[in-house]
Amino acid sequence: MILNLEELAQEVATKTQIPTLERDVLMIFSSIISTPNFWEIAYRSARPFNQVAETLGILQKKGLIGTDNEGQIFLTPEGKKIFAELKINPLPDYYCTACSGRGISIEKLKELKEKFAKITKERPAAIVNFDQGYVTEETTISRIAHLAHRGDIEGKEIIILGDDDLVSLAAALSGLPKRVVVFEIDTRLTDFIKEQSEKYNLKIETYQHDLKYKLPLEFLNKFDTFLTDPPETIKALELFIGRGLAALKGPGCAGYFGLTMAESSYLKWLHFQSLLAEKFKVVVTEAIPNFNEYVNWDYLHSSIRNDLSFLKIKPNLNWYRSTQFRIITLPESATTNEDFLDEDIYIDEESLVYTKMEA
Ligand SMILES: [Fe+2]
Numbered sequence: 001m002i003l004n005l006e007e008l009a010q011e012v013a014t015k016t017q018i019p020t021l022e023r024d025v026l027m028i029f030s031s032i033i034s035t036p037n038f039w040e041i042a043y044r045s046a047r048p049f050n051q052v053a054e055t056l057g058i059l060q061k062k063g064l065i066g067t068d069n070e071g072q073i074f075l076t077p078e079g080k081k082i083f084a085e086l087k088i089n090p091l092p093d094y095y096c097t098a099c100s101g102r103g104i105s106i107e108k109l110k111e112l113k114e115k116f117a118k119i120t121k122e123r124p125a126a127i128v129n130f131d132q133g134y135v136t137e138e139t140t141i142s143r144i145a146h147l148a149h150r151g152d153i154e155g156k157e158i159i160i161l162g163d164d165d166l167v168s169l170a171a172a173l174s175g176l177p178k179r180v181v182v183f184e185i186d187t188r189l190t191d192f193i194k195e196q197s198e199k200y201n202l203k204i205e206t207y208q209h210d211l212k213y214k215l216p217l218e219f220l221n222k223f224d225t226f227l228t229d230p231p232e233t234i235k236a237l238e239l240f241i242g243r244g245l246a247a248l249k250g251p252g253c254a255g256y257f258g259l260t261m262a263e264s265s266y267l268k269w270l271h272f273q274s275l276l277a278e279k280f281k282v283v284v285t286e287a288i289p290n291f292n293e294y295v296n297w298d299y300l301h302s303s304i305r306n307d308l309s310f311l312k313i314k315p316n317l318n319w320y321r322s323t324q325f326r327i328i329t330l331p332e333s334a335t336t337n338e339d340f341l342d343e344d345i346y347i348d349e350e351s352l353v354y355t356k357m358e359a
Pocket of ligand 1: 097100
């Protein structure tokens with residue numbers, strides 16, 4: 001049997017509507033021989049989730065891979081032969097275990113981490129309605145450390161646009177910012193943040209707000225730093241970051257947000273980078289891969305495609321991660337703050353839930 005990589009990439013692209021190159025497929029092959037667990041393969045491939053799943057599904061149909069009783073993936077004898085012919089090598093793991101590759105140590109913030117863990121214990125569960133899914137405590141505290149390290153939090157006025165990660169609580173608990181303001185759509189979260197803020201006298205200002213609607217005037221040009229974690233459609237990225245920029249005081253201010261490989265192809269990354277460079281005219285000072293590590297959320301299995309045997313097993317690690325961006329505004333930078341009510345901002349063809357929706 002001969003495996004035509006170009007045809008395989010084309011088939012994946014057609015079925016998923018996600019641009020797929022031969023090299024994407026080869027990267028996924030390398031991940032397959034690095035680990036038997038699908039979720040780890042998805043994470044190591046650093047490619048869109050549905051592209052990875054579809055590629056594995058095709059290999060399974062061709063009899064090149066199989067799954068055991070536990071859903072672990074193995075190469076069949078035919079698969080082994082083809083992978084050997086293609087000279088596929090496993091990916092070595094050189095990630096720094098001390099900082100999980102973030103380049104940020106939170107050793108000195110142990111006390112903050114413990115306090116944060118204690119007060120967020122009763123946090124509301126992630127729900128599908130608003131594309132929720134929150135990050136690990138370590139991630140939230142690393143964000144605070146990152147901001148502090150860059151001089152973007154101490155004595156600064158901070159705005160958080162969407163806060164299922166409860167960054168507002170960690171920021172206020174650190175005692176560093178001068179002001180913390182949250183805009184969040186989900187009343188379960190605004191109620192929770194308000195409650196904890198009152199209980200611990202954190203003075204967080206919390207507003208229930210759908211970010212499809214523009215920010216109220218009194219919040220424009222008032223902040224030094226914004227944080228957000230938008231749904232990964234181009235429109236949502238544009239809206240959330242545009243609002244964040246509109247809230248900033250002017251040149252030299254900072255914005256932080258995440259972008260995944262799991263729900264965003266390289267082509268989307270390119271569109272997004274053009275948006276930052278050409279529309280908003282902001283500079284990217286940092287993009288730290290895998291900075292944001294998400295806790296596996298309850299609705300995952302009911303929301304994604306379920307037609308492949310290896311998707312039925314539970315993730316063995318926090319596989320869904322995102323790159324943390326830091327941007328800085330310049331005198332040239334532009335902002336937007338208009339209502340946007342025309343279309344769904346949560347889902348595009350690269351979203352985890354897309355295939356399921358089409359089925
Ligand atoms: Fe490190």
